[in-house]
Amino acid sequence: MxxxxxxxxxxxxxxxxxxxxxxxxxxxEARALYNAMLDRKPEWIVxxxxxxxxxxxxxxxxxxxxLLAIRGGGHNxxxxxSCDGGLVLDLSPMKRISYDAGTGLVSxxxxxxxxxxxxxxxxHGRAVPAxxxxxxxxxxxxxxxxxxxxTREYGLTIDNLVxxxxxxxxxxxxxxxxxxxxxxxxAIRGGGGNFGVVTQxxxxxxxxxQVVAGPIFFDVAHTEEVMRWYRDFIPTAPRKLSIAFGLxxxxxxxxxxxxxxxxxxxxxxxxxNGSEEDAAEAMREVRENxxxxxxxxxxxxxxxxxxxxxxxxxxxxxxxxxKGDYVDxxxxxxxxxxxxxxxxxxxxxxxxxxxPIDGAVHDVAPxxxxxxxxxxxxxxxxxxxxxxxxxxxxxxxxxSDYWQAVHRHNPHGGAYVNFMQADEGQDxxxxxxxxxxxxxxxxxxxxxxxxxxxxxxxxxx
Numbered sequence: 001m002x003x004x005x006x007x008x009x010x011x012x013x014x015x016x017x018x019x020x021x022x023x024x025x026x027x028x029e030a031r032a033l034y035n036a037m038l039d040r041k042p043e044w045i046v047x048x049x050x051x052x053x054x055x056x057x058x059x060x061x062x063x064x065x066x067l068l069a070i071r072g073g074g075h076n077x078x079x080x081x082s083c084d085g086g087l088v089l090d091l092s093p094m095k096r097i098s099y100d101a102g103t104g105l106v107s108x109x110x111x112x113x114x115x116x117x118x119x120x121x122x123x124h125g126r127a128v129p130a131x132x133x134x135x136x137x138x139x140x141x142x143x144x145x146x147x148x149x150x151t152r153e154y155g156l157t158i159d160n161l162v163x164x165x166x167x168x169x170x171x172x173x174x175x176x177x178x179x180x181x182x183x184x185x186x187a188i189r190g191g192g193g194n195f196g197v198v199t200q201x202x203x204x205x206x207x208x209x210q211v212v213a214g215p216i217f218f219d220v221a222h223t224e225e226v227m228r229w230y231r232d233f234i235p236t237a238p239r240k241l242s243i244a245f246g247l248x249x250x251x252x253x254x255x256x257x258x259x260x261x262x263x264x265x266x267x268x269x270x271x272x273n274g275s276e277e278d279a280a281e282a283m284r285e286v287r288e289n290x291x292x293x294x295x296x297x298x299x300x301x302x303x304x305x306x307x308x309x310x311x312x313x314x315x316x317x318x319x320x321x322x323k324g325d326y327v328d329x330x331x332x333x334x335x336x337x338x339x340x341x342x343x344x345x346x347x348x349x350x351x352x353x354x355x356p357i358d359g360a361v362h363d364v365a366p367x368x369x370x371x372x373x374x375x376x377x378x379x380x381x382x383x384x385x386x387x388x389x390x391x392x393x394x395x396x397x398x399x400s401d402y403w404q405a406v407h408r409h410n411p412h413g414g415a416y417v418n419f420m421q422a423d424e425g426q427d428x429x430x431x432x433x434x435x436x437x438x439x440x441x442x443x444x445x446x447x448x449x450x451x452x453x454x455x456x457x458x459x460x461x
Contacts, residue, residue: 009064011044015056019046030090033082034075035320037392040082042069049093054197055171057089062169062452069455070197073113073137077320077383078422080193081140083455091139094199099124105162107202110139115311118304127208127303129154132244132269132355134308135316139198144418145190145371147379149271149306150208152359153239158189158369159360160204166196169448173199187443190371190433192417194440194459195447212279213271213306214297217250220264220343222291224335229290230268230354231330234377239359241282244269247342248351250294251313260294264343269353270298271306313349314385321396322383323403324419325410326376327354334409341402346394349385352402354378370440372414372433380406381419417457429457 011019020030022043030045043066048054061068067086074081074092082088094111097120106128108117115134121127129150131141146157154160163177164185174196176185187195218226230245237243246269252261268286272279283298301309327334342352357379366374373379382402384395407413414431430437437459444451445461 008043009060009066011046011060012056015046015053015060018048018053019044031082031088032317033079034316035077035079036317036389037319037321037395038079040079041084042082042086042088045088045090047090047093051165051167051173051199054089054091054167054199055173057087058167058169058197058452059171061087062450067455068452070193070453072110072139073135074316075113075133075135075137076140077322077418078420080422080456086455089197091197091199099126099205104205105202106205107200108138109200110198112138114138114141115304115308118307121205122209122302122304124205125207125209126205128157128203128205129160130157130307132307133311133314134304135311135314138201140193140418142201143188143190143192143198145416147355147357147361147416149211149213149242150206150273151361152237152242152356153273154206155360155364156357156371157203158371159364160206161189162202162204164188164198164202165200166198168196169450169452183443184447186368187370187440187447189369190417190436191440191443191459193456194444194453196453208273208303210300211271211273211303211306212276212298212300214299214301215246215295216268216270216286216293216298217260217265217295218267218291218293220247220266223247223266223339223343226266226268226290227330227335227338228332231335233285234356235358238282240273240278242271242356244356245354246351247338247345249345249348252348253313257295262348263294264345265294266342273303276300317387318349319386319389319392319395320383321392321399321421322381322419323399323421324379324381324415325403325407326357326373326412326414326416327378327380327410328376328412329409330354330378331409334406337402337405337409341398341405344398346384346398347386347391350383350395350398351385352380352382354380366434367436370433370436372436373416376412379416379419381416382406420457426458426460429459432457
């Protein structure tokens with residue numbers, strides 16, 4: 001009887017010149033993920049420099065029925081910028097940023113990090129609302145929605161997106177905007193990488209130069225008091241003021257005072273886009289109504305520097321396990337669970353953060369973009385983080401137990417897709433999009449009926 005031999009398909013010479021293939025020198029370094037708790041072994045990693053490269057890679061994956069993963073900044077905590085046995089299209093060589101002072105628009109290629117965009121726009125005293133860690137890739141951040149320090153004032157990253165250039169599953173190149181392929185433009189604003197490969201974004205920018213920003217740390221014993229105050233204060237706060245709430249330990253690194261290193265704390269992570277005088281007035285209630293802090297580090301700082309302030313604590317290669325939820329109401333019962341779990345982190349870097357998603361976010365109707373949480377007030381993440389692989393099980397257990405305890409107080413069950421693990425199931429994906437999910441399915445059927453783009457929080461056609 002003849003024996004069938006399974007052969008590995010060969011890249012065409014053009015792509016092979018741009019590729020790292022399993023077994024090549026540098027393969028293990030090239031395939032390494034931001035989250036070292038995960039391990040992926042793609043067959044090919046192709047460094048793309050153009051839409052033509054991307055289209056060729058898509059055709060190769062489609063014709064050979066391969067898993068296809070898209071890597072922008074390589075920051076995806078769920079490891080969805082890579083895959084086992086398939087093809088990774090690495091967009092990191094695509095770094096062009098072009099700012100138009102006449103229109104205030106900036107065009108950004110898909111391989112850029114958030115920090116690269118921040119620094120390029122800082123020269124002009126402008127910014128795009130984005131996340132809070134500058135090493136984050138701008139592509140994954142944007143396609144998931146994008147929230148951070150400027151969200152309350154200027155909305156989500158997708159609320160400032162004007163157009164995208166994309167390569168679709170059939171290899172065609174299109175522009176998606178309010179006027180061209182508007183259904184596709186609707187879907188990519190929050191729908192993740194389900195519909196094609198974005199090569200370039202065009203965003204509105206806003207005047208942001210120096211901000212008054214920094215963390216305020218309180219002893220963990222004050223968590224309940226500070227959390228209840230925070231819950232009531234944020235809806236009344238001026239939109240120029242963003243305050244995220246955190247439960248963590250004092251970072252064991254300079255410039256934090258050594259005598260406070262590793263101490264359990266609750267934190268207000270503050271950013272005011274305005275003058276020192278106005279910031280002092282906006283923060284007056286904080287300083288008059290809360291206990292004496294262990295450390296108040298708010299100070300004037302260039303916005304791009306503030307965006308990068310915590311990058312050194314979170315380099316590539318740490319162990320991560322995270323879970324998220326949108327939070328509509330921060331009840332006393334939920335606060336009690338946060339007190340019970342959040343003050344007992346398993347490592348110095350582990351944390352719980354609540355990011356406010358009110359203000360300008362609520363000015364946009366829930367059906368206007370795919371992003372499904374316009375009525376929520378916070379986006380929560382619980383993250384077990386440590387450099388030691390031996391602590392992986394402990395990190396997972398802590399984050400999972402904590403999430404289970406607070407999740408039952410969240411009536412809708414959805415989460416920010418960028419804060420989800422890869423294996424949370426289709427019910428969680430549906431919950432993330434709520435009433436928008438069925439429309440997303442219809443757009444998926446039109447633009448990717450064979451579900452080529454499925455290494456993501458998947459919208460199934």
